[in-house]
Amino acid sequence: MATTLKSSIIFSASVFMLLSMAITAKANVSSGARAKVTNLMMQACKNASAYSRDGDLRSVTQEFCLSTLQSNDRSVDAKDHLELVLITIDILKGRLTTATRNVEKMLEYSKKGTMTARDLSLCNEHYDTTVKIINMCDAMVMDYRADKGGIKPFQLPRCVDRAGFPVYDCRIIMLIDMPWADALINENVEMTMLVNLNYALLAPYDGNA
Numbered sequence: 001m002a003t004t005l006k007s008s009i010i011f012s013a014s015v016f017m018l019l020s021m022a023i024t025a026k027a028n029v030s031s032g033a034r035a036k037v038t039n040l041m042m043q044a045c046k047n048a049s050a051y052s053r054d055g056d057l058r059s060v061t062q063e064f065c066l067s068t069l070q071s072n073d074r075s076v077d078a079k080d081h082l083e084l085v086l087i088t089i090d091i092l093k094g095r096l097t098t099a100t101r102n103v104e105k106m107l108e109y110s111k112k113g114t115m116t117a118r119d120l121s122l123c124n125e126h127y128d129t130t131v132k133i134i135n136m137c138d139a140m141v142m143d144y145r146a147d148k149g150g151i152k153p154f155q156l157p158r159c160v161d162r163a164g165f166p167v168y169d170c171r172i173i174m175l176i177d178m179p180w181a182d183a184l185i186n187e188n189v190e191m192t193m194l195v196n197l198n199y200a201l202l203a204p205y206d207g208n209a
Contacts (some may be wrong), residue, residue: 034070041069044084044201051162051203053196060200063110068197082145085156085201089138090137092163092194093131099187100127106184119173123184126166130191137198139150164195 028155045065052059069075072091078084103124110117137159143149144156171188175183 003081013197016139027172034067035073035076037066037070038076038078040081041066041075041084044081045069047204048197048200050123051200053164053199060197062194065200068194081201082141083199085139085141086138087147088194088198088201089134089141092191092198093138095191095194096131096134097186097189100131102184103127103185107171107179115177119177122173123170126170129166130163133159133166137163141202153205154207157199157206158203160198162196164192164199167191167195171209 012130045062048060048065049062068088068091072087075084078087103120106137107117107120107124110120136157140149140151141156144151144153167188171185171192174185174188178184
Protein backbone atom coordinates (compact mmCIF):
# COMPACT_ATOMS: atom_id res chain seq x y z
CA MET A 1 0.00 0.00 0.00
CA ALA A 2 2.80 2.40 0.97
CA THR A 3 4.71 1.50 -2.21
CA THR A 4 1.64 2.18 -4.35
CA LEU A 5 1.06 5.54 -2.66
CA LYS A 6 4.71 6.49 -3.09
CA SER A 7 4.62 5.52 -6.77
CA SER A 8 1.44 7.54 -7.27
CA ILE A 9 3.02 10.62 -5.68
CA ILE A 10 6.16 10.27 -7.80
CA PHE A 11 4.05 9.84 -10.96
CA SER A 12 1.92 12.89 -10.11
CA ALA A 13 4.98 15.00 -9.41
CA SER A 14 6.57 13.91 -12.70
CA VAL A 15 3.45 14.75 -14.69
CA PHE A 16 3.12 18.14 -12.99
CA MET A 17 6.79 18.91 -13.62
CA LEU A 18 6.32 18.17 -17.33
CA LEU A 19 3.17 20.29 -17.47
CA SER A 20 4.94 23.05 -15.55
CA MET A 21 7.74 23.03 -18.09
CA ALA A 22 5.19 23.35 -20.88
CA ILE A 23 3.45 26.24 -19.11
CA THR A 24 6.77 27.99 -18.49
CA ALA A 25 7.84 27.58 -22.11
CA LYS A 26 4.56 29.02 -23.32
CA ALA A 27 4.83 31.96 -20.92
CA ASN A 28 8.34 32.75 -22.14
CA VAL A 29 7.30 33.22 -25.76
CA SER A 30 7.96 36.83 -26.70
CA SER A 31 4.96 38.95 -27.59
CA GLY A 32 7.01 41.18 -29.89
CA ALA A 33 7.30 44.97 -29.78
CA ARG A 34 6.20 46.73 -26.62
CA ALA A 35 4.15 49.91 -26.36
CA LYS A 36 6.06 53.15 -25.88
CA VAL A 37 6.06 54.84 -22.48
CA THR A 38 3.87 57.94 -22.31
CA ASN A 39 4.03 60.74 -19.75
CA LEU A 40 0.74 59.50 -18.27
CA MET A 41 2.16 55.99 -17.82
CA MET A 42 5.36 57.34 -16.28
CA GLN A 43 3.52 59.54 -13.79
CA ALA A 44 1.03 56.81 -12.85
CA CYS A 45 3.80 54.27 -12.24
CA LYS A 46 5.90 56.75 -10.30
CA ASN A 47 2.95 57.39 -7.98
CA ALA A 48 2.12 53.67 -7.72
CA SER A 49 5.62 52.83 -6.48
CA ALA A 50 4.88 54.84 -3.33
CA TYR A 51 2.06 52.51 -2.26
CA SER A 52 1.78 48.87 -1.23
CA ARG A 53 -0.70 46.34 0.11
CA ASP A 54 -0.19 44.49 3.40
CA GLY A 55 1.52 41.12 3.18
CA ASP A 56 4.45 39.74 1.22
CA LEU A 57 5.22 40.51 -2.43
CA ARG A 58 3.48 43.80 -1.83
CA SER A 59 5.98 46.28 -3.25
CA VAL A 60 5.25 47.62 -6.72
CA THR A 61 8.26 48.96 -8.57
CA GLN A 62 8.04 51.60 -11.26
CA GLU A 63 9.74 49.18 -13.64
CA PHE A 64 7.15 46.43 -13.10
CA CYS A 65 4.33 48.92 -13.51
CA LEU A 66 5.72 50.27 -16.79
CA SER A 67 6.52 46.80 -18.12
CA THR A 68 2.95 45.67 -17.40
CA LEU A 69 1.40 48.69 -19.11
CA GLN A 70 3.75 48.33 -22.08
CA SER A 71 2.46 44.80 -22.63
CA ASN A 72 -0.85 46.27 -23.84
CA ASP A 73 -0.96 48.69 -26.78
CA ARG A 74 -4.07 50.39 -25.38
CA SER A 75 -1.88 52.02 -22.73
CA VAL A 76 -0.46 54.44 -25.29
CA ASP A 77 -3.91 55.86 -26.05
CA ALA A 78 -5.13 56.04 -22.43
CA LYS A 79 -6.61 59.45 -21.71
CA ASP A 80 -6.51 59.38 -17.92
CA HIS A 81 -5.28 57.51 -14.86
CA LEU A 82 -8.40 55.37 -14.46
CA GLU A 83 -8.21 54.20 -18.06
CA LEU A 84 -4.77 52.79 -17.24
CA VAL A 85 -6.32 51.00 -14.27
CA LEU A 86 -8.95 49.44 -16.53
CA ILE A 87 -6.12 48.18 -18.74
CA THR A 88 -4.19 46.60 -15.85
CA ILE A 89 -7.42 45.01 -14.63
CA ASP A 90 -7.89 43.47 -18.08
CA ILE A 91 -4.31 42.18 -17.96
CA LEU A 92 -5.04 40.56 -14.59
CA LYS A 93 -8.22 39.01 -16.00
CA GLY A 94 -6.18 37.48 -18.81
CA ARG A 95 -3.68 35.99 -16.36
CA LEU A 96 -6.54 34.57 -14.28
CA THR A 97 -8.04 32.94 -17.37
CA THR A 98 -4.70 31.35 -18.23
CA ALA A 99 -4.08 30.21 -14.65
CA THR A 100 -7.55 28.67 -14.40
CA ARG A 101 -7.00 26.81 -17.67
CA ASN A 102 -3.66 25.47 -16.44
CA VAL A 103 -5.12 24.33 -13.11
CA GLU A 104 -7.95 22.56 -14.93
CA LYS A 105 -5.41 20.89 -17.21
CA MET A 106 -3.50 19.58 -14.20
CA LEU A 107 -6.74 18.43 -12.61
CA GLU A 108 -7.24 16.14 -15.60
CA TYR A 109 -4.03 14.32 -14.63
CA SER A 110 -4.84 14.17 -10.92
CA LYS A 111 -6.40 11.13 -9.34
CA LYS A 112 -9.76 11.96 -7.80
CA GLY A 113 -9.83 11.98 -4.01
CA THR A 114 -6.13 12.76 -3.62
CA MET A 115 -4.77 15.78 -1.77
CA THR A 116 -3.41 17.18 -5.03
CA ALA A 117 -6.82 16.99 -6.70
CA ARG A 118 -8.46 18.65 -3.72
CA ASP A 119 -5.84 21.40 -3.62
CA LEU A 120 -6.20 22.11 -7.33
CA SER A 121 -9.99 22.21 -6.98
CA LEU A 122 -9.64 24.69 -4.12
CA CYS A 123 -7.36 26.88 -6.23
CA ASN A 124 -9.88 26.70 -9.04
CA GLU A 125 -12.54 27.99 -6.65
CA HIS A 126 -10.21 30.71 -5.36
CA TYR A 127 -9.50 31.88 -8.90
CA ASP A 128 -13.22 31.88 -9.70
CA THR A 129 -13.82 34.05 -6.63
CA THR A 130 -11.04 36.40 -7.73
CA VAL A 131 -12.56 36.76 -11.20
CA LYS A 132 -15.93 37.69 -9.67
CA ILE A 133 -14.32 40.30 -7.42
CA ILE A 134 -12.22 41.76 -10.24
CA ASN A 135 -15.24 41.97 -12.53
CA MET A 136 -17.05 43.91 -9.81
CA CYS A 137 -14.04 46.23 -9.37
CA ASP A 138 -13.87 46.73 -13.13
CA ALA A 139 -17.52 47.82 -13.20
CA MET A 140 -16.98 50.12 -10.21
CA VAL A 141 -14.03 51.88 -11.87
CA MET A 142 -16.04 52.36 -15.07
CA ASP A 143 -19.02 53.73 -13.14
CA TYR A 144 -16.83 56.06 -11.08
CA ARG A 145 -15.06 57.27 -14.22
CA ALA A 146 -18.45 57.98 -15.82
CA ASP A 147 -19.72 59.59 -12.60
CA LYS A 148 -22.43 56.95 -12.21
CA GLY A 149 -23.63 54.72 -9.39
CA GLY A 150 -22.56 56.91 -6.49
CA ILE A 151 -19.23 55.08 -6.11
CA LYS A 152 -17.00 56.56 -3.41
CA PRO A 153 -13.27 56.97 -4.27
CA PHE A 154 -12.06 54.81 -1.37
CA GLN A 155 -14.19 51.88 -2.59
CA LEU A 156 -12.00 51.42 -5.67
CA PRO A 157 -8.68 50.37 -4.05
CA ARG A 158 -10.47 48.46 -1.29
CA CYS A 159 -12.35 46.39 -3.87
CA VAL A 160 -9.11 45.43 -5.62
CA ASP A 161 -7.49 44.67 -2.26
CA ARG A 162 -10.10 41.96 -1.64
CA ALA A 163 -9.11 40.24 -4.88
CA GLY A 164 -5.66 39.49 -3.51
CA PHE A 165 -6.74 37.23 -0.65
CA PRO A 166 -8.07 34.19 -2.59
CA VAL A 167 -5.02 34.33 -4.90
CA TYR A 168 -2.75 34.37 -1.86
CA ASP A 169 -4.63 31.45 -0.28
CA CYS A 170 -4.07 29.38 -3.41
CA ARG A 171 -0.34 30.15 -3.42
CA ILE A 172 0.01 28.99 0.20
CA ILE A 173 -1.73 25.72 -0.71
CA MET A 174 0.69 25.19 -3.60
CA LEU A 175 3.79 26.04 -1.59
CA ILE A 176 2.84 23.57 1.16
CA ASP A 177 1.39 20.66 -0.83
CA MET A 178 2.73 21.10 -4.39
CA PRO A 179 6.23 22.58 -4.20
CA TRP A 180 7.11 20.86 -7.48
CA ALA A 181 4.49 22.84 -9.44
CA ASP A 182 6.89 25.71 -10.10
CA ALA A 183 5.03 27.14 -13.09
CA LEU A 184 1.71 27.34 -11.26
CA ILE A 185 3.39 28.92 -8.23
CA ASN A 186 5.19 31.49 -10.39
CA GLU A 187 1.94 32.19 -12.23
CA ASN A 188 0.26 32.79 -8.89
CA VAL A 189 3.05 35.11 -7.75
CA GLU A 190 2.64 37.14 -10.94
CA MET A 191 -1.10 37.47 -10.32
CA THR A 192 -0.43 38.63 -6.76
CA MET A 193 1.90 41.28 -8.15
CA LEU A 194 -0.77 42.38 -10.64
CA VAL A 195 -3.34 42.68 -7.85
CA ASN A 196 -0.81 44.75 -5.91
CA LEU A 197 -0.21 46.93 -8.98
CA ASN A 198 -3.92 47.59 -9.42
CA TYR A 199 -4.18 48.47 -5.74
CA ALA A 200 -1.16 50.79 -5.93
CA LEU A 201 -2.57 52.58 -8.98
CA LEU A 202 -5.84 53.14 -7.10
CA ALA A 203 -4.32 53.83 -3.67
CA PRO A 204 -4.41 57.65 -4.08
CA TYR A 205 -8.21 57.34 -4.07
CA ASP A 206 -8.14 55.90 -0.55
CA GLY A 207 -7.73 58.60 2.06
CA ASN A 208 -6.27 56.07 4.51
CA ALA A 209 -3.64 54.66 2.13
